[in-house]
Amino acid sequence: MRVKRYQVLLAGLIVPLMAVFLLYACSGSGDLKSPEIPDQVSYNFHIRPILSDNCFACHGPDANKREAGLRLDTEEGAYAALQENPGTHAVVPGKPAESQLIQRIFSTDPAQMMPPAESNLKxxxxxxxxxxxxxDQGAVYEKHWAFIPPEKSKLPAVDRRGWSENPIDAFVLxxxxxxxxxxxxxxxxSYLLKRLSLDLTGLPPEIAEVKDFLNNGRTWEEMIDHYLEKPAFxxxxALLWLDIARYADSFGYQNDNIRTQWPYRDWVIHAFNKNMPYDQFxxxxxxxxxxxxxxxxxLLATAFNRNHKITEEEGVIDEEYRVEYVLDKTNTFSKVTLGITMECAQCHDHKYDPISxxxxxxxxxxxxxxxxxxFEGGAGSAVRAKTPLIWVEEADxxxxxxxxxxxxxxxxxxSIMQDLQDSVRPTYVLDRGLYDAPTGERLKAGTPAAIRSFDPQLPANRLGLVQWALQDDHPLTARVFVNLIWQEIFGKGLVPSAGDFGMQGKLPTHPELLDWxxxxxxxxGWDIxxxxxLIVSSATYRQSAELKPDHQEKDAENVYLARFPRLRLHAELIRDFVLSSSGLLVPDIGGPSVKPYQPAGLWEASSSGRGELNVYxxxxxxxxxxxxxYTFIKLTLPPPSLLIFDGSNRDICQVGRxxxxxxxxxxxxLNDPLVLEASRVLAESLNKAHENPELAIEEAFLRILARLPKPGEKEMMLTYYEEELGRFTDQPAAAQKVVDIGASPLPETQKTAASAALMQVIVALYNLEEAVTKT
Structure with missing residues (x-):
């Protein structure tokens, strides 16, 4: 009877939400109505995506797969005379009737039509x-949109009365x-406040904050400023940036041992809290x-460059791994500032972007x-960093x-960054990217001309490079970071492929808004x-997440942001949510990484750890x-509780999860010791504060869902509580076993049956989709 009642309870709370989820998840991308043909057709935003999807496989940048000598991804190739019929051209600007491209794509003759029927493209x-x-308009080939410096266009002339005066909303509307x-x-x-608190602090709102906002007249703007000033911000x-910085607590590779880069993590948190401008950051x-x-x-800030994996394996080739480290630094710079897949050009010219x-x-x-x-030394060294390094002293x-x-x-x-003082190491192209195959002439430090040529007035070192990336007419740095922040808040960036602003990346959904x-x-002033x-003040951000029939029909993937997306929290934030709402959270900022609950035997079953990391x-x-x-991240065996919720491996730069x-x-x-312990601790606290279980359940709702229960929910939870209370009263041993979990002490005066019963109610609340989802 208890199991059946429990199933009914969960069904009553979860099934309506799951029905909405399944409707959304199973619908695919939906059928967007075909928009009108624009007055001015753009190669970048209208034509290139069509050609890329249907034509470039045979007529694109890959010379090895190109057919009939025809190349459609450049104007020179498209305008050139066809090899098989020199008197004709694929594209004749201003003359569609004379363009073989038009004749082929409109043809119904199987022998002539393009794409051919056997390609399954249409x-x-x-x-x-x-x-x-x-x-007809001249077949103008444009420079790739992301390589053109952004301009701040005028706000669209749309009627926003009664909605918002925020500039973001003009573009979205x-x-x-x-x-x-x-x-x-x-x-x-109540949903808005929970959303804001999670986005700005990663923690659920406190009960006092909920009451202030709902009952005491604190404005939305006041709540934004309140959360921005919290140390938890x-x-x-930092959670976003540590993925980018590939921060971890071990060196990686086979002989994986501990390293102490955590003061760098403290610096990142500090920099965000003091609102360090992004250019200085x-x-x-x-x-x-x-x-x-x-x-x-x-100097400590430059530890960013040294967070890559470092080998401690005896017998490795020193130069091979030194080159690996430099490659990692190069790829990380290009990912975080340029948003370009530069790593594709390590072994050969980039197949799609104009990068050799x-x-x-x-x-x-x-x-x-x-x-x-x-290779500096084997595993087991007492110094947990590799040179060049600095020592953080107590006096510091x-x-x-x-x-x-x-x-x-x-x-x-x-470990920090430093350059050679008395010489400059020569650089050559490495044949196929191999460390021992330098070819050609000695190279000078420089940047891809297709993005922006390096200014010779700048110093030819890393300082000059970052100054180049921050120049006013640089096309990418500001775009890439703004897009990352948008992605953190809305789940997808204005450029959905946050790590690829190149020609094979996704087009921006709102290009004018991105540039603005x-x-x-x-x-x-690069003010983060x-x-x-600005973003969380917008009406776009404050919209309900309700999925309406026209959303499903016209925009199932929420490309046009006519609703707020439902987003499950990041892995670390699920842990934080449970700890904070239960009262277990220790809010200390920074310090060495810690090792919380983890299934026994994982590290011991792996041969990847040495020294301190051999045993958990x-x-x-x-x-x-x-x-x-602050959870300890061993690169060769990251924390399983984080990986299950899509946490980063931290072995390479990652700009999205x-x-x-x-x-x-x-x-x-349902089973993690932390969730069960948190449920038990919260139950004990609520039972101590409230003689009436109804009031205890109301406070549990406020702590976990940031709202009061609806009448039907309260009745259902009370019924479940009373059923569990009766069971545990009759079976005190079962009650004791349920609450005997976790390392936090069991109060001697606790009401075991009542705590066990309320604990079950709280576990059910934590397992609601609403609990760990921004709505």
């Missing part, structure tokens, strides 16, 4: 008309109108050591002058590094908090209840 009638109009959509109503205040933002990390008379904080292998190694040269070694933490949470008096070694935000960000404040030694006391950002939905995730939320 160009729609709407797309054919677009190509025809493009040729214009796109909605173009596609027959209208914005959702504003979300309920820096921790929330980048400069210190890429080239703080090259600034005039750099201080210790600036020489371009790649010109960029590589900026990072090729460090004195670090490929009372001075310039006062943000470093140093728990004892010992020194901490951190990028220019505005740069014009306002201002950018975030779980921490005790307050260390068990730190935020997820997946959001999967698997049964293992449900099993974690």
């Amino acid at each position: 160009i729609s009638e709407h797309e054919k008309k677009l190509i025809k109009k493009w040729i 214009a796109k909605m109108k173009e596609n027959g959509l209208s914005p959702n109503q504003e979300a309920e205040k 820096g921790e929330r933002m 980048l400069t210190w990390q890429f080239a703080g050591d090259l600034l005039p008379n750099p201080n210790k904080e600036q 292998q020489k371009d790649y190694f010109n960029l590589y040269a900026f990072f090729n002058n460090t004195p670090e070694k490929g 933490t009372r001075g310039i590094l006062d943000f470093v949470n140093h728990p004892d008096t010992s020194r901490v070694a951190v 935000l990028a220019v505005d960000f740069r014009e306002n 908090k201002r950018l975030i404040r 030694r779980q921490d005790k006391g307050d260390k068990l209840y730190r935020r997820g950002i 997946n959001r999967t939905n698997t049964p293992l995730q449900a099993l974690v939320m």
Whole structure:
């Protein structure tokens, strides 16, 4: 009877939400109505995507697969006389009737039609008309959109009265109108506050904050400023950046041992909390050591460059691994500032973007002058960092590094960046990217001309490189970061392929908005908090997440943002949510990484750990209840509880995470010792504070869902509580077994049956989709 009642309880709460989810998930991309043919057809935004999907496989940049000598991805190739019929041309600007491309795509003759029937590709009638109009208008090939400096266009002239005066909303509303959509109503205040708190701090709102916002008249703008000033803001933002910085607590590779880069993590949190401008934030990390008379904080920031994997295996070839480290630095720079897949040009010219292998190694040269070694010593060294390094002393933490949470008096070694002082290491193109195959002439440090040529007035080192990336007319740096922030808040960037702004990446869904935000960000001093404040102040952000029938029909994937997306929290934030809402969270900022609960035997079953990392030694006391950002990350065996919820491996630079939905995730939320312990601790606290179980359940809702239960929900939970209370009263041994979980002490005076019963109610609440989802 108890099991049946429990199933009914969960069904009553979860099934309506799952029905909406399944409707959304199973619908595919939906059928967007074909838009009108625009007055001006753009190669970048209208034509190239069609040609890329249907034509470039045989007539694109890959010379090995090109057929009939025809190349359609360049104007020279498209305008040239056809090899098989020199009197004709694929594209004749202004003359679609004379263009073989038009004749072939409109043909119904199987021997003539393109794409051929056997390719299973098809160009729609709407797309054919677009190509025809493009040729009629002159068939102008444009430089790739992302390589053109952004401009701040005028706000679209749309009627926003009664919705918002925020500039973001003008661009979003214009796109909605173009596609027959209208914005959702504003979300309920309780949902809004939970959404804002999670986005800006990674934690659920406190009960006092909920009451202030719902009952005491605190405005939305006041709540935004309140959360931006919380120390937890820096921790929330650092989570994004540590994925980019490939931060971990071990060296990686087979002989995986501990390293102490955690003071760098403390610096990242500190930088976000003090709202360090993004241009300074980048400069210190890429080239703080090259600034005039750099201080210790600036040197610590350069640890960003040294977070890559480092081998401690005996017998490796030193130069092979040294080159690997430089490649990693090069790829990380290109990913975080350029949003380009530069790594594709390591072994050969980039197949799709105008970046040659020489371009790649010109960029590589900026990072090729460090004195670090490929192999410095085997596992087991007492120094947990590789040279060049700095020591963080106790005195530093009372001075310039006062943000470093140093728990004892010992020194901490951190790997940092440095250049050779008396020489410049020569750089050559490496044949097929092999460390021992240098070819051609010696290269100079430089940047891809297709993006922006390197200014000879700048120093030819990492400082000059980051200054190049931050110049006002640079096309990518501001765009890439603005897009990352948008992705963190809305789940997808305005450019959905956040790590690829190149020709094979996704087109921006709102190009004018992306450019407006990028220019505005740069014009306002690269102010990160201002950018975030602007986004979360918008009516676009404040919309309800309700999925309406016209959304499903016209925009199932929410491309045009006519509703707020439902987004499951990142892995670390699920842990933080449970700890915070239960009262278990230890809110200390920074310090060494900690080892919380983990299934026994994982490290021991692996041969990847050496020294301290051979055996997993779980921490005790307050260390068990730190935020997820402080969980110890062993590169060869990352924490399973984080990986199950799509946490980063941290072995390479990662600018976005997946959001999967698997049964293992449900099993974690039902069985993880942390979730059960948190449920028990919260139950004990609520039973102590409230004699009335109804009031206890109301507070549980406020803590976990940031709202009061609806009448039907309260009745269902009370019924479930009373049923469980009766069971545990009759079976005190079962009650004791249920609450006997976790390392936090069991109060001697606790009401075991009542705590066990309320604990079951709280476990059910934590397992609601609403609990760990932004709605």
